Amino acid sequence: MLHHDFRRFLNALDTLNPAQIEDAQMKIRDLRRKTEAISEIEARTNRDHKCPFCGDDRRQKWGRTRTKVQRYRCSGCQKTYSGRTGSAIGRIHRPDLFMVALRDMLGTSAPKSVRKLSRQLGLNKYTIWRWRMLVFSIIGDGGTTRFSGIVEADETYQRESRKGSREWVRHFADPKKVAPPPRPRWEDYTTQGLKMMPGLSRWQLPILTVADRGGARLFQRLPNRKSATLKRAMKPLVPGDAVLCSDGADGYKKVAATGGIEHFVVGSKPGTRVAAGCYHIQNVNSLHARYGEFIKPFRGPATKNLNGYIRWLEVRLAGVRPADVIRAS
Known part of the structure; x- marks a missing residue:
């Protein structure tokens, strides 16, 4: 828009009625949203000049896409691409x-x-x-997190969920050919008066939580509650010169004994939550509370997507933009 046309547009704003002002605000908000999205996409292209097809870094501007993103033409393979290609x-x-x-x-x-x-x-x-x-x-996967100093570890649990599964539908459609799934539906526990299994069961999925005093933290879903599984998960996380704080689970004791790691066992009852003044697992307990607050609105995500939700929480806690x-x- 030319400068004098823009000035004429600004002067015309004084003549708008409230409804027209509201429409103009919505239009400007939509345009700003599109402009910001385009800027983020083009920043990705400006960071990496290479062609996504042949890797050549020679290029020239070649118009814009339907969504107004800058398009380029590779001087090597002659193909066109934008910041979203590939x-x-x-x-x-x-x-x-x-x-x-x-x-x-x-x-x-x-x-x-x-x-x-x-x-x-x-x-x-x-x-x-x-x-x-x-x-x-x-x-995706956040990779290997490095811990040092005082390392706290504990598990929280997420109830198993089969949202989106068709197993019960298939069983009801043809009960003679399709066997019933291994557990009742969660709604059957209330509608049919079934008794819940007391305490932790195989339908409660363990999520290992590890944190140190330097701010490093990790959530990792474990396939089961066996001590060998816990030991396998903890062994690469805790260095030999660290101090491990945990509850009295056998997996933590075996990791400490095998690696020669100083180990402090803390309890959940008052008076046993802190050992020797500074050894506790309050940081991971805080992470458990944040996990519970984060996951509650989703009403129990499907177990097949649980790793994605765990990684989503890690990214939010890390402040990724x-x-x-x-x-x-």
Whole structure:
């Protein structure tokens, strides 16, 4: 827009009525959202100049895409590409709304439910769900976390969930050919008066939580509650010169004994929660509380997606920005 046309546009704002002002604000908000999304995508291209097809770093501008993102033409293979080509977000038709969903996932406030966010953005709830699964694939595995000094370890538990599973549907459709699943549905415990198994059972999935006083932390889902499994998971995490603080589980004792690690056992009753003045597991207990607060609104995520939710919490606690996720895609 030319300068004098822009000045004429600003002067015309004084003549707008309240309804027109509201419409103008919505339009400007949408344009700002699209502009910010385009900037994040183009920043990814500016960071890596290489062609995603042949790796040549020679290129020239070649118009813009349908979503107004700068397109380039490779001087080597002559193919065109943009900042989204070859990335996990390459086939998203509304990158501006995807950025809104990503900011909701990684923001400081609690993330909205899929249904609430879909209503806010005017999208289908399954679109928001697919975007979240896409983000799970981008953030992936956080790699090996290094711990030192006083290392605290404990487990929390998540109830097993088979959301989306068709096993009971298949059984009811053909009970003669399809055997019933190994456990009742959770709703059957209330509707049919079944008794819950007391204490921890094999339907409670253990999640190992490790933290040190330097701020390093880790959530790791374990396949079972066996001491050998716990020992296998803890062995590469605790260095030989560290001090391990945990409860009295056999897995922790075996790790300490095998590696010659100083080990302090703390209890859950008053008077036993702190050993020798500074050895406790209050940091991991705090992480358990944050995990419970984070996972509660999802009403028990499907077990097959639990690792994604755990990694999502780790990314939120680490303060990862949406721009970092876009660059990693």
